[in-house]
Amino acid sequence: MSNNIHRIAICTGGGDAPGLNAVIRSVVVAASNRGWECYGIRDGFNGILFPERYSEGGVFRLTLDRVRGIAHLGGTILGSTNKGNPLHFPIKMPDGSTKEIDRTDEILEYFALKELDALVSIGGDGSLTIANALHEKGLRVVSVPKTIDNDLDKTVTTFGFDTAVAFATECLDRLHSTAESHQRVMVVEVMGRYAGWIALHTGIAGNAHAILIPEIPFDLDKVAAMIASRDVGGHPYTIVLVSEGAEPLHGHREVVEQAEIGHAERLGGIGEQIGKSLQELTGKETRVVVLGHLLRGGSPTSFDRLVAMRFGTAAVRALAEGQTGIMVALAFPNVNYVAMKDVAGRMKGVPLDCDTLQTGRDLGISFGD
Template sequence: MTTVGILTGGGDCPGLNAVIRAVVRTGAKHGFDTIGVRDGWLGLVVGNVEPLTDYSVTGILPKGGTILGTSRTNPFKNEADVQRLRDNIRKFGIDAIVAIGGEDTLGVANRLSQMGVPVVGIPKTIDNDVAATDYTFGFDTAVSIVTEAIDRLHTTAESHHRVMVVEVMGRNAGWIATVAGIAGGADAILIPEIPFDLDEVASHLRARYERGKKFSIVVVAEGARSVEESRLDKKAFKKAREQMSGSIGYRVAREIQDATGLESRVTVLGYLQRGGTPVAFDRVLASQFGTAAANMLAEGNYGKMVALQDNRLVGVPLENVANRIKSVPVDHRMIETARDVGTCLGD
């Protein structure tokens, strides 16, 4: 092996550049040349690549986003794209690929691995929902940003005696909402894994008000759903959300105000959660993932994803993680902690 291609797929995430840097520098010790693939799998479909050297990755460790660009392209949706991708792998002399991404990007990596392409995957998402790894880089940065936002909203909520609803990312899993909600002292946390009853939330907030606590903070994951919505199949749920006025945060705020009479306001943090400089934990974790991936390539240990399990770096078969979601277990210690400190989870 002499040439390694590296790409970043899916949404951007703090720590991606730290991974790229680690792969390039560790690969050089093994005698590898590294080719950066532009814009995820799309770059291999259209042949958009560039050489990466030690100079290329100088100074990128603290930089957010990805110097390679990204996209959500899945070449297996078009057989012609798969053939173009394979042709470009041969054209550019790529002997192996490091694919950095979430469940969809790793799903493509797994299918290529099954076709005989040497691939090593690295888990990436601020949502922390990639299967088989305890943490993904970018998650700690997102939690820090959300926690700071909650801290700032506390003062406004208290000053104006309002309910402040904070909508955070987490379409399929509520890790950000749960951890940041606990860290920020949220009074209610609504996540996809626990269908919420708005009457329960309203009752909890009214009780706080009657005890003299004239404000409340409610953290809502974008994928949170009511008890009624939880009974819908995937197609019906999607249709209901498309017809909903505004996002879930606005709906929850409106329903809380109607049910309690308490003035409610909404903050949707959106892309702020995954932009900007990665915190130290994510820089270190991303660097560890990158060095481990390069070492696995040197060992010929393909078809695996680098994972953090019990504070150890291990290789997990891609077929065990592709297109799978790691949800928050309803008996997780974080859920128990939230309940023990009096946080309402909507059930």
């Protein structure tokens, strides 16, 4: 494939994560240093599919001035969305029903019309699946892995994860003192969807007494027994950290909104259920804290900024080398390339034999099993 590139586009899709702006800036700077023009697509691919929504245009020029001073900012200057997947785009039929259509050809036509040579797609599993489909249809694409959940395969970590864990750990630090003062059980719910990475890392770093993750179905009777044991041992308070996708041994995940055409199911509510049940089982006053979208906001940590900038510049190098259909991935000490087809549609959960999980067990943390 020819390496002759003049103009590239950048998009950010799915949930936002600290570090997105650092990636955007690093791509624009590295590309500009090679003489390439950069363009930003608003709100995933909505800037192409719905240009009429944007008074300044759905796709706009990303100059060096436009990205100056944004690396430390949370969110994304391009905007993002987790609805309207162009591979399975929902449309209303005359009879009132909804069906899905593939609109990726419209994206390809736009790239051809505007003479855009390549795409840097920044996102999680959903964005990777879309990017891989565009690649298979002939578009030159390089992906950058982004998710606070850290559930993408073939990369040691994704940017946004460290920031989420750092903030959640600070919250646990604060909750220890108030829980101890009132001799309460504090149940803290964090994001993570079907992977328990945020809960696991936060719980160990923040000295939680129980960590409940999707990979290990939990028995609340065992958690209650641990709480009673702490009371007997002179420690009449407990911190229970739960991932939003955790499931009871003989129950089901808590879902706030069922999956529909155009968007996935939305998890949430497990913290409230556990808090209510533990209060009944233990007789102890229980409070529930849901950190939710607080984990997505704020400035990225220095680790996430560095990873984001390494990913962004690696994406530009990959395009300059003629690469396509690959995702840049962290493999200490380097950033490697992996095929998108080997990552899209795959989730990296917490391995039950991993060192971090074993660390928690050795420290006496309950996982409800």
